[in-house]
Amino acid sequence: MSDNLNPREEFRRSMSEVSLLSNDDPLRQSFEQRISGEDSWAEEEWWQLLTEHTALAEHVPRLFDADAPADLHTQLLEIPHREPATPSRSKAHRLQWVLAVAAAVLVVLGIGVARRAEFNTRLRTVARLAADNHRKHVDEESDFAVAPTEILEKQLASQLKFNVVIPTLEGSLKLIGGRKCKIGTQPVAYTLWRGAQAKRSLFQCPASELDLPREMAPTIVHTRSAPSEPVQSVRIWSKDGRAYLLVGE
Numbered sequence: 001m002s003d004n005l006n007p008r009e010e011f012r013r014s015m016s017e018v019s020l021l022s023n024d025d026p027l028r029q030s031f032e033q034r035i036s037g038e039d040s041w042a043e044e045e046w047w048q049l050l051t052e053h054t055a056l057a058e059h060v061p062r063l064f065d066a067d068a069p070a071d072l073h074t075q076l077l078e079i080p081h082r083e084p085a086t087p088s089r090s091k092a093h094r095l096q097w098v099l100a101v102a103a104a105v106l107v108v109l110g111i112g113v114a115r116r117a118e119f120n121t122r123l124r125t126v127a128r129l130a131a132d133n134h135r136k137h138v139d140e141e142s143d144f145a146v147a148p149t150e151i152l153e154k155q156l157a158s159q160l161k162f163n164v165v166i167p168t169l170e171g172s173l174k175l176i177g178g179r180k181c182k183i184g185t186q187p188v189a190y191t192l193w194r195g196a197q198a199k200r201s202l203f204q205c206p207a208s209e210l211d212l213p214r215e216m217a218p219t220i221v222h223t224r225s226a227p228s229e230p231v232q233s234v235r236i237w238s239k240d241g242r243a244y245l246l247v248g249e
Helices: 006-019 026-037 040-059 072-081 087-137 149-160
Strands: 174-183 184-193 199-206 216-223 230-237 242-247
Touching: 006 026, 006 040, 006 087, 026 040, 026 087, 072 230, 087 174, 087 199, 087 216, 087 230, 087 242, 149 174, 149 184, 174 199
Parallel strands: none
Antiparallel strands: 174 184, 184 199, 199 242, 216 230, 230 242
8 A cells, every 4th residue: 555655645654653662762763863854844743743642641541561460361260259149149240250351351452452563663664764775875886895605794793793694595696795784773784685687685683673573484564765765675584583674675
């Protein structure tokens, strides 16, 4: 559906997604820098979004910030047995138990939905920042160090202070070179690859730095690096605690 949105509507949707991140999130801070470079309408709508979130937080309990109790199942099963039920009260106790179970199920489902929405927002934000770097640097081949894979891994690791593992990518992709870069404010290892039809960018850093799981199956995210840019596909996955973002598929 994002293909049918005009650039301004696409940017509005991006603002709505990023506004859900915490104030100190580096991805949100990076996006706020982009907003400051847009026309005044963007800053006005961003301020309106933040005002709405503040008002909502003041009136709605922070239910989804808490985990469901570990012994929730046991507590629910004990409800009908806490007091001896008389014939006149047995129906009321059964109804109480049913309502308690229904409420607990809604809480657990709500927590799951909220966390999944937050995770999807993070994936879209990370993908958008990676696509933006790809657009800016894909044609700057002279800035990339050229070396055999093992040597390049060591060079990048010494610059970034984390272990760098350059994966073997499927198809006809050929490694061009690598350099240090950033996604938002997060330092990453950036390797450039040549495909049969176009060049591709691969970014990697510790998965924990992007709040991604240590192991995650490849997920394709469609995004724009800027409102006027075409849609890009970004493949995101993690392996052995390292997150990878491949742009240009």
